[in-house]
Amino acid sequence: MERNPVFPRSIQYLMAVAEHQSFTRAAEALYVSQPTLSQQIRQLEDLLDTQLLDRSGRVVRLTAAGEVYLQYAYRALRELEAGTRAIYDLQDLSRGSLRLGMMPVTDYLTTPLLHEFIARYPGINVSTTEMSQDDIAAALTEDRIDVGVSYNCVLANDKHPDDIDTQTLCVERLSLAVGCDHDLAQEIGPLNSIEVLEREPMVMLNNNYALRRHIDSFCFENSIKLTIAMEATSVSLITEVVRLGRLATILPDVICSAQPRLHQIPMTPELPRHGISLFFRKSAYKSPACVAFGELASELTSTRCRIKQG
Numbered sequence: 001m002e003r004n005p006v007f008p009r010s011i012q013y014l015m016a017v018a019e020h021q022s023f024t025r026a027a028e029a030l031y032v033s034q035p036t037l038s039q040q041i042r043q044l045e046d047l048l049d050t051q052l053l054d055r056s057g058r059v060v061r062l063t064a065a066g067e068v069y070l071q072y073a074y075r076a077l078r079e080l081e082a083g084t085r086a087i088y089d090l091q092d093l094s095r096g097s098l099r100l101g102m103m104p105v106t107d108y109l110t111t112p113l114l115h116e117f118i119a120r121y122p123g124i125n126v127s128t129t130e131m132s133q134d135d136i137a138a139a140l141t142e143d144r145i146d147v148g149v150s151y152n153c154v155l156a157n158d159k160h161p162d163d164i165d166t167q168t169l170c171v172e173r174l175s176l177a178v179g180c181d182h183d184l185a186q187e188i189g190p191l192n193s194i195e196v197l198e199r200e201p202m203v204m205l206n207n208n209y210a211l212r213r214h215i216d217s218f219c220f221e222n223s224i225k226l227t228i229a230m231e232a233t234s235v236s237l238i239t240e241v242v243r244l245g246r247l248a249t250i251l252p253d254v255i256c257s258a259q260p261r262l263h264q265i266p267m268t269p270e271l272p273r274h275g276i277s278l279f280f281r282k283s284a285y286k287s288p289a290c291v292a293f294g295e296l297a298s299e300l301t302s303t304r305c306r307i308k309q310g
Contacts, residue, residue: 007080010044011073013037014052018070021059089123096289097125101136101145105211105235108255109169109276109301110149117296124289133210137164140281146290148279149297151210167278167294169301172252174215174271175264181245182263189266194224196248196267201229203238203247211274215250218272276301 016026017037027034045052052066062070089095098117102110110128118126131139136148141163152166176196178184184191184200197219204226205212219226229247232238235255242249243261250271256264278294280286286294 006084007077010040013040014044014066015070015073017041017053017060018062018066021061023060090288093121093288093292094123096121096123096287097127098147098287098289098293099145100126100128100293101131101139101148102128103133103136103150103210104130104233105205105209106149106151106276107235108258113297113300116300117293120296121289121292132208136279140164140279140284143281143284146280146284146287147293150277150279151214152275152277163282165280165282167280167298169276169278169297171273171275172254173273174250175253175256176248176267176271177239177242177251177256177259177262177264178248179243179245180261180263182242182248184248184265185245185263187265190268190270191265193267193269193271194222196265197224197226199227200248201227201246203230203232203241203249204228205235205238206231206233208233211252214272214274222269 013026013030013032016030017023020026020029023034023038027037030037041053048065048069050065051063052069054061054063054066086095100110100114114126114128117124129139129145131148133150136145136150139145140148152168176184176191184196204215207213207216216226218224230241232241235251238249238251239255239259239262241247243259252274253264256262278297280290280294
């Protein structure tokens, strides 16, 4: 039999003697001396306080206790070998799992990323949970997710817990967006941020969302009082309302440009930029699936997001 380096030597010696029914032939097959083999099996019998081999006849046979014991030993060996194969499967990404926490307003980026990840690694089981930015940090710390996708504000230089690592994927601009029938739809801009944002009724994400808090921070720094006509928790609802032409909104350029019948208007002062990042627990083990997700995210977002300088 082929020796397994992670399986107890004494049990492998017992298996070889049972297979060859001879200490001599078992020792030759394992390339060890017969005294060494005999000593190891004696130590195993002493440990178990029972006789495993019947040495009285011309051939060596298992006792009843030895037969029972080897049944479990072979079962354990099969499980260890299955575990070894599972490790290799994890490393080549033919199996494994990934737990992802994501902010709902990152769907436009995360959805195609997940689509490509599943296409490349169909053996990886992916589970996703929608949560706020604060919940993502807590879920990482409590080991409820492996990776989070969230905004982090570039201008405000948000601080994250010491045990959280970030991998910035891209930096986006925000734009004022109106429907094609809105009074501002024909404006080329840039328009005065203070005048427009205080005058025009807006539909915005509520302040549970990091994006809204980033916009509120910008308005506070520039002494702008937003005119909020409606708050929502769904980007798709906001874009549908804006398309009707009565309300304006502030959304990332990538979302606006992908929506039909939305018109983007540049502003001055320029609206804040925000970063989209992957979040990991610094002290946590990163599985091969987690590493592959991070690499794929960097690959895809380098073409989807445009990092524009001032």
